[in-house]
Amino acid sequence: NAGVTQTPKFQVLKTGQSMTLQCAQDMNHEYMSWYRQDPGMGLRLIHYSVGAGITDQGEVPNGYNVSRSTTEDFPLRLLSAAPSQTSVYFCASSNRLTGELFFGEGSRLTVL
């Protein structure tokens, strides 16, 4: 009964370092997405995917890359971390019919 699994839960980076946030879902959902949550701003869409091999930009894509080689996995890459990317990141998946998002428990990233 895993649902959406994100790793790591916590990460501290120095400015300029790179890292990948991992996201996996076991519900065979077509849609997967990454959001960032900042105080007073709700959740903002970074990138999303409507199926394997297909990705698109959301509201705040700059500084982030994604790929979707399988239905299950949707990693988020920070190529050169900046303090403005300090945030809590959520991965979510959903199916086409219901639109209900299933969220991971979040990854708290601090960039010094």
Place this chain on the structure above:
Amino acid sequence: AQSVTQLDSHVSVSEGTPVLLRCNYSSSYSPSLFWYVQHPNKGLQLLLKYTSAATLVKGINGFEAEFKKSETSFHLTKPSAHMSDAAEYFCVVPSNFGNEKLTFGTGTRLTIIP
């Protein structure tokens, strides 16, 4: 473009009293609308969803919301607050017809006073 406005960033109610969390939406067509709840240090969970089948939507944990097209509102209510309702609540609208891009409101933090 679709958008939502949550009118209160913070609501405090006493245990056992009614809860009202307000959300107005802006849309060029009749949208789907969602309410999600986030308990401390957790991911978000769907509370309820409106899809035009019925204007009064019942969700989990005794919450419900009424879609009012004339007022462009989708307020969340509960008759009697419980301590476990303390959380952050988000009103959400799809950004396009496919539901894969969602626009979140800025959230309302609900505090329950014992």
